[in-house]
Amino acid sequence: MNKDRCLKPATDEECRKAWLTLKDTMDIVGGKWKLVLISILRGGKFKFRELAKEAEISPRILSKELKELEMNGLISRTVLDTRPITVEYQLTPYSVSLNELISAMYDWGKIHRQKITGKP
Amino acid sequence: MNKDRCLKPATDEECRKAWLTLKDTMDIVGGKWKLVLISILRGGKFKFRELAKEAEISPRILSKELKELEMNGLISRTVLDTRPITVEYQLTPYSVSLNELISAMYDWGKIHRQKITGKP
DNA sequence: GCTATGGGTTACATAAAGGATACCATCCAA
DNA sequence: TTGGATGGTATCCTTTATGTAACCCATAGC
Numbered sequence: 001m002n003k004d005r006c007l008k009p010a011t012d013e014e015c016r017k018a019w020l021t022l023k024d025t026m027d028i029v030g031g032k033w034k035l036v037l038i039s040i041l042r043g044g045k046f047k048f049r050e051l052a053k054e055a056e057i058s059p060r061i062l063s064k065e066l067k068e069l070e071m072n073g074l075i076s077r078t079v080l081d082t083r084p085i086t087v088e089y090q091l092t093p094y095s096v097s098l099n100e101l102i103s104a105m106y107d108w109g110k111i112h113r114q115k116i117t118g119k120p
Numbered sequence: 121m122n123k124d125r126c127l128k129p130a131t132d133e134e135c136r137k138a139w140l141t142l143k144d145t146m147d148i149v150g151g152k153w154k155l156v157l158i159s160i161l162r163g164g165k166f167k168f169r170e171l172a173k174e175a176e177i178s179p180r181i182l183s184k185e186l187k188e189l190e191m192n193g194l195i196s197r198t199v200l201d202t203r204p205i206t207v208e209y210q211l212t213p214y215s216v217s218l219n220e221l222i223s224a225m226y227d228w229g230k231i232h233r234q235k236i237t238g239k240p
Numbered sequence: 241g242c243t244a245t246g247g248g249t250t251a252c253a254t255a256a257a258g259g260a261t262a263c264c265a266t267c268c269a270a
Numbered sequence: 271t272t273g274g275a276t277g278g279t280a281t282c283c284t285t286t287a288t289g290t291a292a293c294c295c296a297t298a299g300c
Binding site for chain 3: 167168169179180182183199202203204205206207
Binding site for chain 4: 256259260
């Protein structure tokens with residue numbers, strides 16, 4: 001099917017698949033924190049508490065979000081043999097595949113803000 | 121700032137703005153129904169009950185989602201002078217500005233599914 | 241008046257997401 | 271043996287999102 005539009009010639013099944021794919025993406029980078037954490041991690045490696053402080057997120061939620069991002073191959077978790085141990089989180093090479101998407105979201109957000117505020 | 125990465129040289133303030141912009145976008149096209157409705161409306165005009173049936177969404181939620189999409193200029197609502205009156209919803213020309221974003225979401229969803237399932 | 245159609249709204253209930261706080265475990269150093 | 275650093279968990283609670291069912295309003299036909 002045409003990826004840009006779900007036009008009438010497409011079957012219902014094809015249309016459904018199209019937005020299921022969109023839904024998959026939303027499930028993985030949607031929610032309040034995923035893109036915030038990815039944005040922060042674009043700045044380099046962070047330890048658990050550093051991330052918590054940077055994002056102003058509670059440890060419970062941070063822990064959950066990091067697990068989900070790791071499960072989806074977007075970040076890696078490295079335990080360092082220090083005393084006491086420290087854990088570093090960083091983006092994986094695979095996470096680069098999100099660049100276009102994030103860029104598109106950022107661009108549209110700017111376009112839309114211009115439209116709403118009327119400012120250039 | 122560099123729109124692709126939030127690197128260390130950027131100030132905290134700039135980083136914050138970057139993900140606030142991402143958040144704006146998520147607020148408008150995120151959630152369970154927005155992209156589903158936009159996808160459906162790419163197929164043409166729909167009346168209220170047609171949309172409800174097509175998306176399998178309850179009238180209460182549909183009403184709310186349509187109002188939000190309309191407020192953001194993405195769809196238009198036209199009352200037709202029929203008996204009883206009917207109301208048509210359709211995408212606005214502005215909604216075309218979302219094409220790149222939706223395309224990027226769709227592409228990444230496919231890429232990611234391939235990675236997860238291992239299938240081509 | 242009774243019923244049907246189209247476009248919703250209201251009131252209520254449940255599910256999912258997010259947050260605050262305290263706490264646990266380990267290691268080490270004073 | 272007490273206390274700080276680090277990486278979390280456990281518990282409880284609030285807020286937001288979504289769902290269900292019934293209902294309201296106008297009009298038209300019978």
